[in-house]
Amino acid sequence: MFKKTILGVLALAAFALGGATVQAADEYPHTDQQDWSFAGVFGTYDQNQLRRGFQVYREVCSSCHALEYISFRNLAEEGGPHYSEDQVRALAAEYTVVDEMADGGEREGVPADRWPHPFPSEQIAAEANGGKAPPDLSLMAKARGIHMDFPWWVFNYFTAYQEAGADYIYNLLVSYEEPPAGEELDAGLHYNSYYSGHAIAMAAPLADGIVSYADEATPETVEQYSRDVAAFLQWTADPHMVSRKSTGFMVILFLIGLSILMYLVKRRIWRDAH
Ligand code: HEC
Incomplete structure (x- = not known):
């Protein structure tokens, strides 16, 4: 029975691996996954990073994007x-x-x-942005994720990976580029190699040095701003992530303890039955 299960899992893995390699490798852009302080079972938000991210949101993104639920x-x-x-x-x-x-x-x-809306209505927001209203950012980190080929996503169950939204936002913000030679973009669209379809209505919002951090040791670069604002937006979308993870961990510990206890009880009750 046990052997059969293992064989089944192996066959399934081989099948899925085969399938994954057949898929065009460049169908999805590569995601540069970041080392987030809130990653893993014991991760927590970094208060300084959230403050910096909020500063970036406030000084740059808030002129177009609302934070409706904050x-x-x-x-x-x-x-x-x-x-x-x-x-x-x-x-x-x-x-x-x-x-x-x-x-x-x-x-x-x-x-x-609530955080005030930058535009009086959705229609005015769209008119000011080439026909596309900037979406609300409070839950954006929950609404977006990244693509992972098999078997990588399987590990997410073990590492408690929940940072896909932050990884998406970071990668989006650092992927503005000149369009490849010969590629024409419609007016009002900008080339972004990470965005699906590569043509996005948001112009590159960040540039090195545009936000001054109080802490001089923190680099004032597009990468750093992007990481900080992505962390902040992960917090707005999931402020209770940290307590949920620690509760989950305690529940698992409890269940393991209970299983051991039940096993011992079972052995004792059935001790004399043959
Ligand atoms: C000048 C206005 C403007 C500014 C400033 C701006 N955005 Fe945007 N943003 C837009 C518009 C317009 C869209 C919709 C793009 C589309 O649908 O093509 C958008 C879309 C987005 C999306 C969703 C992309 C997707 O996957 O659909 C994210 C995330 C985002 N912005 C983050 C940010 C962050 C973070 C900042 C600040 C660093 C920022 N934006 C600053 C106008 C802006």
């Missing part, structure tokens, strides 16, 4: 960027939010407000 006060949460209550209050007050109850329909932001 309120200012979320930025004070432990495990996240963890700003102080006062910092969040001051940050919110820098923004004007739409509020029908307020005099004139607008008022100063407070921590409970």
Whole structure:
């Protein structure tokens, strides 16, 4: 029985491997997977990186992209960027939010407000961006993933790989290039070797040096900005990832303990039965 199972698994592996090699190798772009602090069973978000990522989002991406599911006060949460209550209050007050109850329909932001939309409507957002409205980024890291050939994705179950969204965003942001000779792009589209179809309506948003980090030791490069903002967007999409992973780990430990106990109980109960 056991032998049969092993043989079955091997046959399946051989079949799938064969299938994977037949597939055109360049059908999917290569993903440069990053070493994320939040990777693995014991990974946690790096507070400094989340703060830098938020700074990149705020200074660059927020002019086009909303963060619909994030309120200012979320930025004070432990495990996240963890700003102080006062910092969040001051940050919110820098923004004007739409509020029908307020005099004139607008008022100063407070921590409970959602992140304000950069455009008054989807239509205006599309008109300002060559016909494509910039999508909301709060859940983007959950909405995108990367392609992996068999057998690599099988290992994801063991390494608790959940960083595909961050890897996608990083690779997208660092893959703007000149279009290959002879390839014409429609007006308003930009060549990105990682984006599916290679023609994206978002112009390269980052360039070396455009965001000044407080910590001088951190490089101010497109790669670093991309990694930081991708980590921040992973947090906005999955702020409870860390506690979920540690709960999962405790549950597995408990189940292993329970299995051993049940095995011993079974041996004791059946001790005299032959
Ligand atoms: C000038 C406006 C503008 C800025 C600034 C901008 N974007 Fe975009 N972004 C867009 C538009 C427009 C699209 C839709 C592209 C499309 O569908 O072709 C988009 C799409 C995206 C997507 C989705 C790509 C996909 O797979 O569909 C991501 C992720 C993204 N932007 C991240 C960012 C990040 C991170 C920043 C800041 C570093 C940023 N954007 C800055 C306009 C912008």
